[in-house]
Amino acid sequence: MRPTANPQIRRLLTLPSFSPVSSLRFSPSHRQTPHRHLHRTTPTGAIESVAVLGGGITGLSAAWYLSKLAPSIPVTLFEKLDRLGGWLNTKRVESEDGTIQFEQGPRTIRPWTVSGLVTIDMIRQLDLEKELILISKNTPAAKNRFIYFPDRLNQLPSSLLSVLLSPNLPVMKGVLTGILAEPFRKRRPAGLTDESVGSFISRRFNKALANNLVSAALHGIYAGDIDQLSAKSLLPRFWLAEEHQGSLMRSALSNKMIEPVDDQATRAELRDDNAGICARMEGTNVYSFKDGIETLSLALARDLKKSPNVTIKTGVKLGNINYVKTQGLPINIIEGSNKPISYSHVISTLFAPSLNSLLPEPLRSPSLASVQAVTVLVVNLYYRTPNLLPVQGFGYLIPKSVPSSENPEKALGVIFDSDTTPSPGTKVTVMIGGHYWQGHTSYPDKHEAVKMARAVLQRHLRITETPTLTNVTLQKDCIPQYTVGHDERMEMAHEDLLTGFNGRLSVAGNSYLGVGLNDCVRSARDVVKGLLSGRSLTGLEGFKGKQWVS
Numbered sequence: 251m252r253p254t255a256n257p258q259i260r261r262l263l264t265l266p267s268f269s270p271v272s273s274l275r276f277s278p279s280h281r282q283t284p285h286r287h288l289h290r291t292t293p294t295g296a297i298e299s300v301a302v303l304g305g306g307i308t309g310l311s312a313a314w315y316l317s318k319l320a321p322s323i324p325v326t327l328f329e330k331l332d333r334l335g336g337w338l339n340t341k342r343v344e345s346e347d348g349t350i351q352f353e354q355g356p357r358t359i360r361p362w363t364v365s366g367l368v369t370i371d372m373i374r375q376l377d378l379e380k381e382l383i384l385i386s387k388n389t390p391a392a393k394n395r396f397i398y399f400p401d402r403l404n405q406l407p408s409s410l411l412s413v414l415l416s417p418n419l420p421v422m423k424g425v426l427t428g429i430l431a432e433p434f435r436k437r438r439p440a441g442l443t444d445e446s447v448g449s450f451i452s453r454r455f456n457k458a459l460a461n462n463l464v465s466a467a468l469h470g471i472y473a474g475d476i477d478q479l480s481a482k483s484l485l486p487r488f489w490l491a492e493e494h495q496g497s498l499m500r501s502a503l504s505n506k507m508i509e510p511v512d513d514q515a516t517r518a519e520l521r522d523d524n525a526g527i528c529a530r531m532e533g534t535n536v537y538s539f540k541d542g543i544e545t546l547s548l549a550l551a552r553d554l555k556k557s558p559n560v561t562i563k564t565g566v567k568l569g570n571i572n573y574v575k576t577q578g579l580p581i582n583i584i585e586g587s588n589k590p591i592s593y594s595h596v597i598s599t600l601f602a603p604s605l606n607s608l609l610p611e612p613l614r615s616p617s618l619a620s621v622q623a624v625t626v627l628v629v630n631l632y633y634r635t636p637n638l639l640p641v642q643g644f645g646y647l648i649p650k651s652v653p654s655s656e657n658p659e660k661a662l663g664v665i666f667d668s669d670t671t672p673s674p675g676t677k678v679t680v681m682i683g684g685h686y687w688q689g690h691t692s693y694p695d696k697h698e699a700v701k702m703a704r705a706v707l708q709r710h711l712r713i714t715e716t717p718t719l720t721n722v723t724l725q726k727d728c729i730p731q732y733t734v735g736h737d738e739r740m741e742m743a744h745e746d747l748l749t750g751f752n753g754r755l756s757v758a759g760n761s762y763l764g765v766g767l768n769d770c771v772r773s774a775r776d777v778v779k780g781l782l783s784g785r786s787l788t789g790l791e792g793f794k795g796k797q798w799v800s
């Protein structure tokens with residue numbers, strides 16, 4: 251898993267010197283050194299043509315890296331929709347206050363992880379630096395994150411000192427005792443290969459810290475349930491610290507920064523070329539783009555259209571993908587009566603179960619099929635009146651411990667968009683559902699959705715004004731859930747793909763190694779470099795071995 255330094259978890263549990271809590275990338279030994287000489291063949295044969303499935307940020311990135319690193323190889327990208335970008339989807343609405351920009355998916359990117367450096371390198375190569383909006387670490391939008399915990403907004407502590415200084419905050423009740431007790435907790439039983447984040451944090455600290463603080467953090471990244479998500483996948487530094495040092499706090503206070511080996515290699519590859527842009531981004535907490543997050547996907551698509559060997563096919567419905575040893579991978583494209591077109595290699599960036607459904611029965615992988623995802627209702631609201639918010643900050647999250655009387659809409663959190671990107675009035679985004687809607691088959695309609703979002707804002711922020719503009723999107727199966735046992739299942743998926751496709755079908759995207767935008771771009775870069783160097787045959791090798799260095 252890759253170091254995505256999840257901000258919520260990082261802030262909640264980060265101690266002064268504690269390495270950011272993050273889901274780290276595995277580092278099998280063969281990824282230890284950067285690939286200087288990229289070959290055009292894999293152990294299974296020459297790379298004559300590549301099909302990229304999916305035109306989200308991962309698919310666009312994979313095609314882009316192929317066009318940069320192996321410009322002579324023909325690449326065809328298949329996208330089922332008529333638009334590219336996937337969840338990157340900025341909507342512009344004309345109003346009397348000018349054009350109001352709503353983000354229906356991602357809105358901010360973190361610069362300070364190794365995967366963040368990969369995205370920055372791409373931004374530099376795409377000449378997008380002048381389009382950036384940098385949100386400084388010193389602004390309220392960066393520093394102030396809140397949790398709604400009855401019956402008020404609790405500002406999250408950003409260091410151990412502020413934890414010590416805020417024992418009276420309702421959401422902090424019991425947190426200090428949990429932190430002080432942690433070094434004396436017993437290690438987990440030897441045979442325990444994974445457990446839920448809720449069980450792990452409750453065992454190491456206490457239930458209060460788990461159900462109030464960490465539950466909120468996981469709502470803010472995965473829209474997920476603390477009692478289903480995997481501690482090993484989401485908190486690998488903590489998971490390892492218990493195993494090797496017997497305590498998370500002792501590991502933190504020992505200041506032993508551990509990081510995956512391939513992070514070191516990637517940082518070494520990219521550091522010098524990006525020294526300038528990184529210096530200009532110094533002090534940036536998160537960033538976006540003046541014309542919205544889809545600036546990145548649109549720029550990739552523009553660059554790809556200039557590449558003579560890249561073909562982008564949108565609005566296509568993919569049929570079965572088969573594998574014939576002598577012919578490579580004939581992909582049936584259901585577009586008229588065309589006969590199947592064969593490619594020597596395929597990189598799939600589809601949601602894992604979607605890919606699995608395209609494979610012939612005998613080659614399907616129960617592990618790919620096992621990846622679940624949650625549905626999030628995203629309600630953007632714009633008010634002409636500026637400064638309607640009672641506080642300034644990034645937004646607030648609502649932990650699952652909040653009683654349903656205080657959160658009947660099952661809201662996950664609210665983003666204060668006008669604090670992160672400039673806007674004449676007040677702009678917020680209410681996120682609803684996620685794991686609360688698991689198993690649901692019907693969802694609120696647009697009218698009901700706006701009513702629910704306004705009820706949340708009235709109850710928690712006392713906002714009663716009628717919004718000038720609203721925008722509702724139901725994002726079905728939008729965030730994959732790395733539930734308990736995810737790493738083991740992905741290791742099995744690696745074996746299934748290797749056995750079934752002999753290194754000709756690789757995977758990348760948010761189903762596997764991290765859900766952040768940086769993780770997706772990183773997975774695309776790694777799967778392409780691995781394919782061209784012949785050292786990665788599925789994109790999931792990282793689940794087979796992990797090497798850490800301090």
Ligand SMILES: Cc1cc2nc3c(=O)[nH]c(=O)nc-3n(C[C@H](O)[C@H](O)[C@H](O)COP(=O)(O)OP(=O)(O)OC[C@H]3O[C@@H](n4cnc5c(N)ncnc54)[C@H](O)[C@@H]3O)c2cc1C
Pocket residue numbers: 303304305306307308309328329330331334335336337338354355356357358359360566567568599600601604626628725728729758759760761765766767768770
């Ligand atoms: C509401 C929301 C908020 C988020 N906020 C942030 C944030 O602030 N910061 C951050 O870093 N990340 C954020 N994320 C996560 C991040 O946006 C996603 O994880 C990332 O965009 C996933 O990209 P992808 O290319 O892997 O997948 P996708 O974007 O899902 O792309 C897959 C593509 O494949 C296409 N496709 C599917 N099936 C087929 C088929 N059969 N044939 C052809 N094409 C097919 C789809 O149409 C889609 O275009 C957020 C996600 C959501 C949903």
Ligand SMILES: C=Cc1c2[nH]c(c1C)Cc1[nH]c(c(CCC(=O)O)c1C)Cc1[nH]c(c(C)c1CCC(=O)O)Cc1[nH]c(c(C)c1C=C)C2
Pocket residue numbers: 254255256257258358359360395396469470471472473535536626644645646647662663664665666681729764765766767768
């Ligand atoms: C309330 C629900 C959600 C909010 N954002 C998301 C959900 C489900 C989705 C999401 N947001 C971020 C990521 C990428 C994480 C990564 O590993 O890179 C995803 C999948 C980014 C993010 N989430 C929070 C912050 C502060 C950031 C960006 C900056 C950073 O990475 O530090 C926490 C958070 N998310 C939401 C709110 C209201 C919130 C904090 C108050 C909305």
